[in-house]
Amino acid sequence: MIVEGGHFAMILALALAIVQSVVPFWGARRNDLALMGVGVSAAVGQFAFVALAFAALAAAHMTSDFSVLNVAENSHSAMPMIYKFSGVWGNHEGSMLLWSLILATFGALVAVTGRALPARLRADALSVQGLIGAAFLAFILATSNPFERLVPSPFEGRDLNPILQDLGLAIHPPLLYLGYVGFSIVFSFAAAALIEGRIDAAWARFVRPFALIAWCFLTLGIAMGSYWAYYTLGWGGFWFWDPVENASLMPWLAGTAFLHSVAVMEKRDALKVWTIFLAILAFSFSLLGTFLVRSGVLTSVHAFASDPRRGVFILGILAFFIAGSLALFAWRAPMLKQGGLFAPISREGALVLNNLLLTTACASVFFGTLYPLALEQVTGAKITVGAPFFNMTCGVLLLTLTFLTPFGFSLAWKRGDLLGVAQRLAFALLAGLIVVVMLIAFVHGGPVLAPIAAGLAIFIMLGTLSEVFSRVRRGGAKLSALFSRARGLPLSFWGGAVAHFGVGVLLLGLAATGFGQEVIATLHVGSPLHVGPYEVALDSVNTRGGPNYQETVAHITVRENGALVTTIEPARRQFAARQMATTQAGIATLNLGQLYISIADPTPDGSIPARMYWKPLVTLIWLGAICMALGGAVSLTDRRLRFGAPSRARAGAAAMVAS
Amino acid sequence: MTRKGRRLAMIAAALCVVGAGAALALYALGDNIVFFYSPSELVAKNVAPGARLRIGGLVEPGSVNKTGDDKMDFSITDGGKDIKVSYQGQTPDLFREGQGVVAEGVLESSGQFHAETILAKHDERYMPREVVDSLKKQGRWQEGQK
Numbered sequence: 001m002i003v004e005g006g007h008f009a010m011i012l013a014l015a016l017a018i019v020q021s022v023v024p025f026w027g028a029r030r031n032d033l034a035l036m037g038v039g040v041s042a043a044v045g046q047f048a049f050v051a052l053a054f055a056a057l058a059a060a061h062m063t064s065d066f067s068v069l070n071v072a073e074n075s076h077s078a079m080p081m082i083y084k085f086s087g088v089w090g091n092h093e094g095s096m097l098l099w100s101l102i103l104a105t106f107g108a109l110v111a112v113t114g115r116a117l118p119a120r121l122r123a124d125a126l127s128v129q130g131l132i133g134a135a136f137l138a139f140i141l142a143t144s145n146p147f148e149r150l151v152p153s154p155f156e157g158r159d160l161n162p163i164l165q166d167l168g169l170a171i172h173p174p175l176l177y178l179g180y181v182g183f184s185i186v187f188s189f190a191a192a193a194l195i196e197g198r199i200d201a202a203w204a205r206f207v208r209p210f211a212l213i214a215w216c217f218l219t220l221g222i223a224m225g226s227y228w229a230y231y232t233l234g235w236g237g238f239w240f241w242d243p244v245e246n247a248s249l250m251p252w253l254a255g256t257a258f259l260h261s262v263a264v265m266e267k268r269d270a271l272k273v274w275t276i277f278l279a280i281l282a283f284s285f286s287l288l289g290t291f292l293v294r295s296g297v298l299t300s301v302h303a304f305a306s307d308p309r310r311g312v313f314i315l316g317i318l319a320f321f322i323a324g325s326l327a328l329f330a331w332r333a334p335m336l337k338q339g340g341l342f343a344p345i346s347r348e349g350a351l352v353l354n355n356l357l358l359t360t361a362c363a364s365v366f367f368g369t370l371y372p373l374a375l376e377q378v379t380g381a382k383i384t385v386g387a388p389f390f391n392m393t394c395g396v397l398l399l400t401l402t403f404l405t406p407f408g409f410s411l412a413w414k415r416g417d418l419l420g421v422a423q424r425l426a427f428a429l430l431a432g433l434i435v436v437v438m439l440i441a442f443v444h445g446g447p448v449l450a451p452i453a454a455g456l457a458i459f460i461m462l463g464t465l466s467e468v469f470s471r472v473r474r475g476g477a478k479l480s481a482l483f484s485r486a487r488g489l490p491l492s493f494w495g496g497a498v499a500h501f502g503v504g505v506l507l508l509g510l511a512a513t514g515f516g517q518e519v520i521a522t523l524h525v526g527s528p529l530h531v532g533p534y535e536v537a538l539d540s541v542n543t544r545g546g547p548n549y550q551e552t553v554a555h556i557t558v559r560e561n562g563a564l565v566t567t568i569e570p571a572r573r574q575f576a577a578r579q580m581a582t583t584q585a586g587i588a589t590l591n592l593g594q595l596y597i598s599i600a601d602p603t604p605d606g607s608i609p610a611r612m613y614w615k616p617l618v619t620l621i622w623l624g625a626i627c628m629a630l631g632g633a634v635s636l637t638d639r640r641l642r643f644g645a646p647s648r649a650r651a652g653a654a655a656m657v658a659s
Numbered sequence: 660m661t662r663k664g665r666r667l668a669m670i671a672a673a674l675c676v677v678g679a680g681a682a683l684a685l686y687a688l689g690d691n692i693v694f695f696y697s698p699s700e701l702v703a704k705n706v707a708p709g710a711r712l713r714i715g716g717l718v719e720p721g722s723v724n725k726t727g728d729d730k731m732d733f734s735i736t737d738g739g740k741d742i743k744v745s746y747q748g749q750t751p752d753l754f755r756e757g758q759g760v761v762a763e764g765v766l767e768s769s770g771q772f773h774a775e776t777i778l779a780k781h782d783e784r785y786m787p788r789e790v791v792d793s794l795k796k797q798g799r800w801q802e803g804q805k
Contacts, residue, residue: 341662341665342665343665344665344668344669344672352669352672353672353676356672356673356676356677357676360676360677360679360680361680363677363680364680364683364684367684368684381694382694382695382696383692383693383694383695384692384693384694384695384713384763385688385691385692385693386691386693388687388691389684389687389688389691389692392683392686392687392691393680393683393684393687396683397676397679397680397683520729520748520749522729600749600750609729609749611749
C-alpha cells in the first residue's frame with residue numbers, strides 16, 4: 001500500500017513538474033502575476049510528492065519488504081539498519097530518485113526564498129527547473145521504476161553489493177548529488193536571464209549562494225568518494241583518473257571557474273556572457289556525468305545493472321538540455337550588455353586567467369575521458385588513457401593555476417600593481433623555493449613533481465596568509481586594533497582566504513605521496529617488517545562473525561623504536577548472500593600520515609600476504625578539501641550574499657570599502 | 660589601454676592558455692595511450708613485443724600456477740587463442756579461474772605477457788566490457804550475459 005502510494009506520488013510529482021515548466025513561463029510572457037505564482041506552489045508541491053515517494057521507498061527498504069523488486073535485489077534482512085537505509089540509493093532506481101529529490105528540494109528553495117527577485121526572472125527560472133525535474137521523473141517512471149513489485153516475493157533479499165555496505169554509501173552519493181544538482185539552479189537562472197535578455201549584479205548576488213552551496217557539497221562529495229575508494233579498494237590509491245571520477249571533476253572545475261567569474265560580475269558588472277556560459281557548462285557537465293555513470297557506457301562500481309533503453313533516454317535528456325541551452329545562449333547572449341572595464345593586470349584580469357586555466361584543465365579531462373569512447377565508436381580500437389596523461393595535462397595546468405593564485409588574490413580591482421604584489425609575496429615565494437631546493441637536495445627518490453608541488457603548496461599557504469596579514473595591518477595599525485580590523489574584513493574575503501589555504505593543504509598532501517613507502521610482503525607471526533619509520537608485526541589471525549558476513553582478521557602491532565604505537569586490524573570479509581569477499585584495509589593515522597595495511601587470504605601455514613604503505617601527510621589531502629569547503633561556507637555567511645537581500649547590504653558597506 | 664587593446668590582450672591570453680593546453684595534451688597522448696587486445700587479436704595483429712598494453716579474457720581453468728610467495732603464472736583465453744601471463748603481486752578479491760580479467764603490462768619477446776596490474780570484476784554481475792566484447796567475437800555469448 002505504502003509502495004503503491006509512493007508510485008502514485010511520483011506520478012503526481014511529474015504532473016506538477018509539467019505544470020511548473022509550462023504555466024509560469026506562459027505567465028511571464030503575458031505578464032500575469034497569478035500565473036507566475038503557480039510556479040511557486042507547483043515547485044513546493046513537486047518537492048512534497050517526490051519526498052513522499054522517497055519516503056515510501058525508504059520505508060520499503062527499512063522494513064525489508066521483499067515483495068518490492070528493488071528491495072529484493074538490493075537488500076538483505078540481516079543488514080544493519082544504516083545500510084538498509086543507505087541501500088535506498090545503492091542501486092540505479094533509488095539513486096535516480098535521490099537525484100530527483102534533491103532537484104526538487106533546490107527548486108522549492110528557490111520558490112520560497114526568491115521573493116525579492118524580479119517576478120519574471122523567478123518564474124522563468126522555476127519553469128526551467130520544472131522542465132529538468134519533469135525530464136528526470138519521466139525517466140524514472142518510464143525506465144527505472146523503483147516501486148515495481150515482485151510476485152511471488154522471496155523470503156530473503158539478494159543483499160546489497162558488499163562493496164557498498166559501508167558508511168561511505170550513506171555519505172558520498174548524497175553529498176555528490178547535492179553538488180551536481182545544485183548547479184541546476186545556476187543553470188535555470190542562466191537560462192532565465194537569457195530568456196529575459198537581461199542580467200545584472202542582483203542576478204549574481206542571488207545565484208552566488210546557490211553556486212557556493214553546490215560547490216561546497218561537490219567538493220566534499222568528491223573528497224569523500226576519494227577517501228572511500230582509498231580505504232575500500234585495498235591498494236592505497238585515492239584518485240585513479242577513472243572516467244567516473246573525471247565525470248565529477250569536470251563539473252567541479254567548471255563550477256570553480258563559475259564561482260570566480262560570478263564574483264567579477266557581482267563586483268564589477270563585467271564578464272557577463274562568459275559567466276552565463278560557465279553556468280550552462282557546469283550543469284551540462286553534471287548531466288554528462290550522470291549519463292556516463294548511469295547509462296552503462298562505462299563499466300565501474302558505479303554502473304549498476306544496465307539497460308540500453310536507459311542510456312538512450314538519458315542521452316536524450318542530455319542532448320535536449322545541453323543543445324537547447326547552448327542554442328539559447330548563441331541566440332540571446334549577444335543581447336546582454338557589456339559591463340565594466342579593467343586593465344589586464346588587475347583582480348579581474350587575474351580571475352580571467354584563473355577561468356582560462358580551469359576551463360582548459362576541464363577540457364583536457366573531457367578529452368581524456370571521452371576520446372577512448374569516441375575512438376572505439378569510430379575505429380573499433382580500444383584504448384585506455386591513463387593517469388600519466390591527466391597528470392601531464394590537467395595536473396600541470398592546475399599547478400600553474402596554484403602558482404598564480406596568490407598573485408591574483410592580492411591584486412586590486414580595476415588596475416593592479418604587479419610589482420607591489422610581488423614584493424609583498426617575496427617572503428612566501430622565497431619560502432616555497434627553499435622547500436623545493438631542500439627536498440631536491442636531501443630527499444632522494446620520488447617523482448620529479450613532488451618537490452615542486454610541495455614548494456607550490458608552501459607558497460600558496462604563506463602567500464594567502466601574507467595577504468590576510470597585510471589587509472589586517474594596512475596603514476600600520478596598533479596591535480590592539482588588529483582584531484577589530486580583522487573582524488571588519490568581509491566574510492567573503494575570509495572565505496576566499498580559507499579556501500585558498502585549503503588548496504595549499506591539499507597540494508601538500510598530494511606532494512607528500514611522493515615520499516611514502518610501499519612494501520608488498522608476506523607477514524609471518526614473529527618476524528616483524530619495517531614500513532616507513534615503523535616496525536610492523538603480525539601477532540595472530542582469527543575469524544569472527546558479523547551481521548551478514550564472516551571475517552578473517554589479522555592482528556598487527558605497530559612499534560616505533562621498540563615502543564608500542566598502535567594496533568591495526570585489517571580483515572577479509574566473506575559475504576554469504578552474494579558469495580563475495582571484500583578487503584577491509586587496516587589504517588592507523590599517525591602524525592597526519594597513515595599506515596595502511598591490506599591483506600589477502602591467509603595461506604595454509606598461517607602467514608598472510610599483505611600490501612603495506614606508509615603515507616606521510618596523506619590526511620592533508622582530505623583535510624585540505626574540507627578546508628576548501630569550509631571556505632565556501634564562510635563565504636556563504638557573508639551578509640551581502642543572504643538570499644535576495646540586496647538592500648540589507650548597507651551594513652556591510654564599510655567592509656566593502658575596505659576590500 | 661583602449662578597449663580594443665584590452666580585448667586583444669584577453670584574446671592573446673586565451674590563445675596562449677588554450678594553446679599550451681592543447682600542446683600538453685598532444686605531448687602526453689604520445690606515450691600514454693594503452694591499447695586493449697584480446698588474445699586472438701594479439702595473435703592476429705602480430706603486436707610487437709615491448710609495447711605497454713592491456714589484454715583481457717577469462718582466466719583459463721586449471722592454468723593458475725603459484726610459482727612463489729606472491730608470484731604466479733596463468734593463461735588468459737577468449738575461447739579462440741590463449742596467452743600465458745606472469746604476474747607478481749596481490750590479486751584482486753575476485754580473481755578466480757574461469758572469471759573475466761584484464762591485465763595491464765608488457766608483451767615480452769618470448770610471447771609471454773608480463774602483467775604489472777590485474778583488474779578483475781568487482782562483483783558477480785560485472786564483467787569488464789572489453790572482455791564481454793572479445794568473448795562475443797569468439798562466439799561465446801553466455802559469459803557476457805551475467
